[in-house]
Amino acid sequence: MNTLLNKKKEPIDKLAGASAGGRSLAAEAIRRMARSPVAIVGAVITALFVLLAIFAPLLAPKDPFARTMQDKVELGRGIIPGPMPGYPLGVDDFGRDFLSRLLVGAQQTLLVGVVATLIGVAIGMIIGVLAGAFGGWVDTVLMRFVDVLLSVPSLLLAISVAALFANPNQWTVIIAVSIVSVPIFARLLRGAMLAQRDADHVLAATSLGVKRHTVVLRHMLPNSVGPVIVQATLTLATSIIEAAALSFLGLGDPDPSRAEWGLMLGNAAQHFLDIRPELAYYPAIAIIIVALGFTLLGESMREALDPKNRR
Amino acid sequence: MALLEVRDLRVVFQRRGEQGFAAVDGVSFDVEPGQTVGLVGESGCGKSVTSLAIMRLLAKRGNKVSGSVSFEGSDLLKLSDREMRDRRGRDLGMVFQDPLSSLNPVIPIGLQITEVLERHRDMPRKKARIEATELLDKVGIPDPSRRLTEYPHQLSGGMRQRALIAIALACRPRLLIADEPTTALDVTIQAQILALLKDLVQDTGTALIMITHDLGVVAGLCDEVNVLYGGKIVERQERHSLFAEPRHPYTHGLLASIPRLDAGRGEKLVPIRGSVSDNIPWEDGCAFAPRCPNAVAACRESAPELVPERGGLLRCYNPVLPVVAAREGTR
Numbered sequence: 154m155n156t157l158l159n160k161k162k163e164p165i166d167k168l169a170g171a172s173a174g175g176r177s178l179a180a181e182a183i184r185r186m187a188r189s190p191v192a193i194v195g196a197v198i199t200a201l202f203v204l205l206a207i208f209a210p211l212l213a214p215k216d217p218f219a220r221t222m223q224d225k226v227e228l229g230r231g232i233i234p235g236p237m238p239g240y241p242l243g244v245d246d247f248g249r250d251f252l253s254r255l256l257v258g259a260q261q262t263l264l265v266g267v268v269a270t271l272i273g274v275a276i277g278m279i280i281g282v283l284a285g286a287f288g289g290w291v292d293t294v295l296m297r298f299v300d301v302l303l304s305v306p307s308l309l310l311a312i313s314v315a316a317l318f319a320n321p322n323q324w325t326v327i328i329a330v331s332i333v334s335v336p337i338f339a340r341l342l343r344g345a346m347l348a349q350r351d352a353d354h355v356l357a358a359t360s361l362g363v364k365r366h367t368v369v370l371r372h373m374l375p376n377s378v379g380p381v382i383v384q385a386t387l388t389l390a391t392s393i394i395e396a397a398a399l400s401f402l403g404l405g406d407p408d409p410s411r412a413e414w415g416l417m418l419g420n421a422a423q424h425f426l427d428i429r430p431e432l433a434y435y436p437a438i439a440i441i442i443v444a445l446g447f448t449l450l451g452e453s454m455r456e457a458l459d460p461k462n463r464r
Numbered sequence: 465m466a467l468l469e470v471r472d473l474r475v476v477f478q479r480r481g482e483q484g485f486a487a488v489d490g491v492s493f494d495v496e497p498g499q500t501v502g503l504v505g506e507s508g509c510g511k512s513v514t515s516l517a518i519m520r521l522l523a524k525r526g527n528k529v530s531g532s533v534s535f536e537g538s539d540l541l542k543l544s545d546r547e548m549r550d551r552r553g554r555d556l557g558m559v560f561q562d563p564l565s566s567l568n569p570v571i572p573i574g575l576q577i578t579e580v581l582e583r584h585r586d587m588p589r590k591k592a593r594i595e596a597t598e599l600l601d602k603v604g605i606p607d608p609s610r611r612l613t614e615y616p617h618q619l620s621g622g623m624r625q626r627a628l629i630a631i632a633l634a635c636r637p638r639l640l641i642a643d644e645p646t647t648a649l650d651v652t653i654q655a656q657i658l659a660l661l662k663d664l665v666q667d668t669g670t671a672l673i674m675i676t677h678d679l680g681v682v683a684g685l686c687d688e689v690n691v692l693y694g695g696k697i698v699e700r701q702e703r704h705s706l707f708a709e710p711r712h713p714y715t716h717g718l719l720a721s722i723p724r725l726d727a728g729r730g731e732k733l734v735p736i737r738g739s740v741s742d743n744i745p746w747e748d749g750c751a752f753a754p755r756c757p758n759a760v761a762a763c764r765e766s767a768p769e770l771v772p773e774r775g776g777l778l779r780c781y782n783p784v785l786p787v788v789a790a791r792e793g794t795r
Contacts, residue, residue: 353565360519360560361580361631362553371579375570 182457192453198446205256206263213253214239217412222248233429242435245417246424247409254412255435261413262443265327266393272331273392274385277338278378284339285346285377286369296343299336307333311395315404326405330395334388341384345377352376379458386451390444397440414440465537466494467671468518468639473531475510475517484528487513489695489746491531495639500665500672502686502703504679504718508740510695511675515641518673519558520548535639554584557632561644563624567616573600573627574612577634584635599630603660622653626660633664640665641673646681658684679718683707691715694743694751701776711773711783713758750781758782 186192205212215221222234222244236243242251280299284292302310314329315321349355350373358372399405400415401422409420414436421433473491478484488510495501503511516522517529520540533540535555540548552558560566568576577599578592587595593612600608603626616624625645632640642661646654662685665672674686682689682703689706691699691714699712710716717736738755745751746767753763762781770779 353560353562354568356521357558357560357566357628358568358579360521360552360558361583362549362551363579363583364549367579367583371571372568376568 182454185457186453189453189457191449192457195446195449195451195453198442199450202259202443202446203263206259209256209260213250213256215250215253217249217253217257218410220248221250224248233425233432235429243429243432245420245432251432251435254417255414255439258412258414258417258436258439259443261411262393262396262440265323265330265396265413266389266447269327269330269392269396270334270385270388272327273334273388274338274381276331277335278342278381280335280339281342281346281381282369282374285343285350286365286373288347288350292343295339299339302332302336303340307391308395308398311399312402312404315399321405321407323406326396326399329399329404330392333395334392337384337388338381341380342377345380346373349373349376383451383455383458386447386454390447390451393447394440394444397436467497467499467536468495468673469532469534470494470514470518471532471534473514473517473533474529475513475522476528476530477526478528479526486695486746488517491690491692491695491697493690493697493700495671495673497638497671498665498669499688500674500686502682502689503673503675503692504677504682504689505692506677506718506740509692511677511692512643514692515558515643515673515675519552519556519641521558550584553580553632553637554635555637555639557635557637557640559625559628559632559640559642559645562648563621563628564616564648566628567624569616572613572615573619577612577627577631580631580634595634596630599634600627603627603630603633603664604656605630621649622656625649625653625657629657629660629664633668633670636668637670639671639673641675643675644677646676646678654681661685679707679722691718694740694746696746696751696779697770697777698752698779699777701774705774705776709774709786711778711786712780713756713782713784714752716784717757750779758784 186196222240233246234243240250240252242255245251245254280295284295305313311329311333314332315325318325346369352373355368355372358368363372396405397413397415397418400413401419403419405413405416409416418433418436418440421429421436426433471492473488474486475488476484476486491510491514493501503514505511513522518533518540520543522529529541531541535551540551543551567573574593574596577596578587578589581587581592581595582589585592596612597608600611605611605623605626611619611623611627616627619627625648629645645661646657649657658681661672664670672685674681676682686703688700688702690697691706691712693714699706699710699715701711706715707719710719714736717734720734721736723733736755737757742754743751744754744764748767749764750756750759750767753759756763758780760782768779768781770777772778773783
């Protein structure tokens with residue numbers, strides 16, 4: 154009897170504790186993420202990747218750009234030596250240490266992913282705020298523009314944008330990838346802003362004579378960015394994949410000395426997939442792991458911030 | 465001249481190609497400086513729409529507002545958007561029903577008060593913070609300087625409503641509209657908030673429009689009461705005579721449906737039968753006729769006019785007799 158009572162009491166106490174806690178939304182989300190194994194795996198992969206990117210020049214055993222083995226081993230059509238002492242993953246067709254290039258390549262990947270996502274978020278948010286705040290014809294015009302972007306498959310759109318550049322450089326890939334993510338952010342923010350427009354606290358702010366831009370920027374926008382932040386994490390993963398794809402297709406910076414996973418993968422696949430397939434596998438696996446890390450982190454963030462999943 | 469003169473206010477909600485619906489149908493009333501006027505009625509009678517129309521807070525599309533709302537001689541309905549924005553918060557304040565959803569959840573309470581002070585009174589931020597502390601203190605929030613830095617979710621329901629009142633009164637408006645300010649609060653807090661409103665209104669000389677469905681709130685606060693039904697005023701009376709001798713059958717029914725402490729044991733409450741959906745349009749007669757115990761044939765033929773009655777106004781062909789009302793009212 155007593156145990157039955159205690160059993161019943163437990164969830165009630167939990168409920169009471171939950172309401173008395175008064176934790177902020179962010180703290181609550183972090184607490185829930187800390188209990189989710191998916192989130193931990195995602196966070197660990199992401200953290201390792203970021204650390205790797207930052208310290209890559211120190212970690213790389215050899216100079217990733219020097220053709221150290223060019224004259225020491227036989228290189229050329231159909232001949233690439235495998236692993237050897239000091240070169241655990243071997244060298245590429247120019248005699249550069251593959252491991253060092255792989256490590257330093259993390260920098261490029263992170264840079265392109267983050268910068269492209271930030272540009273996408275910035276442009277998307279400007280469009281979303283304008284559409285959501287003004288409504289009417291501004292909304293219609295902006296959303297039709299966004300619809301046009303959305304109607305083209307993302308990779309195709311990225312390739313088309315990249316192809317517009319006469320002299321491709323590093324920014325080609327970044328801009329192409331960021332434009333692909335613009336419509337998602339614009340639509341997300343517009344939707345959240347529209348919901349905020351009818352919120353009681355926005356009506357209350359309006360009833361106080363607060364100026365329109367203050368209402369939009371202080372009262373509507375901060376209450377709408379939640380989904381955008383989550384989407385940004387998920388977009389990081391797709392940006393990395395898309396950037397790699399563009400480099401793979403040769404639409405990025407054509408400078409062959411750059412260490413970049415997509416470029417390394419493309420180069421290996423094109424020139425020596427039959428003799429040294431592992432040189433294609435390494436960058437491919439690296440891309441997959443990093444994209445997986447960001448996706449897991451983003452997904453668990455979305456779940457943690459979703460009010461429907463409150464427990 | 466009264467502080468606020470609402471004349472023949474009509475709000476018609478209309479979708480393209482459909483027949484309009486008059487949520488507020490020719491409402492007129494005055495508010496004198498320092499006076500507290502009640503707008504009473506059940507859900508859908510048009511009391512909130514009236515207040516939103518006065519503040520010009522209704523959506524721009526889908527409705528048509530006509531009539532006039534003159535505040536200190538100028539018609540609010542004719543002002544430009546910019547002029548109206550300058551008036552809101554400075555001359556007219558508003559307190560809403562749900563204190564949690566009426567506060568911005570992501571910025572601290574303090575900023576939500578100083579924002580208004582900076583906007584309308586051109587206060588520098590530092591001075592606004594001191595003023596905000598005093599305001600929170602005045603509405604009875606303990607430890608105000610700490611509360612300024614807290615977020616709405618960290619405050620209790622009563623404290624939130626106090627904070628909202630502080631925000632609405634920050635610029636000392638001459639008219640405050642309170643739209644069901646106690647509905648979302650529990651009973652003990654309700655009493656505190658009403659007492660607070662009463663004190664503030666008396667201290668500052670602010671006129672108050674009290675919108676409520678709760679006759680208890682009216683009894684404690686209002687000087688004059690307008691009873692709304694179907695978008696029209698059906699009875700206006702000074703508070704004491706309204707409670708002592710309600711003449712309109714609707715007012716009478718509202719009073720009879722409230723439980724009383726001095727009622728005998730086992731005595732049943734008398735509800736008003738039917739619901740608002742039974743209303744007939746005012747063009748065809750009295751909207752309340754289908755639910756009215758006093759309805760006569762004339763009620764379904766034409767709508768009664770609002771006529772003077774004991775210093776107030778009454779819209780009824782067959783009002784409740786004063787004697788009956790008096791007997792039932794003191795029961």
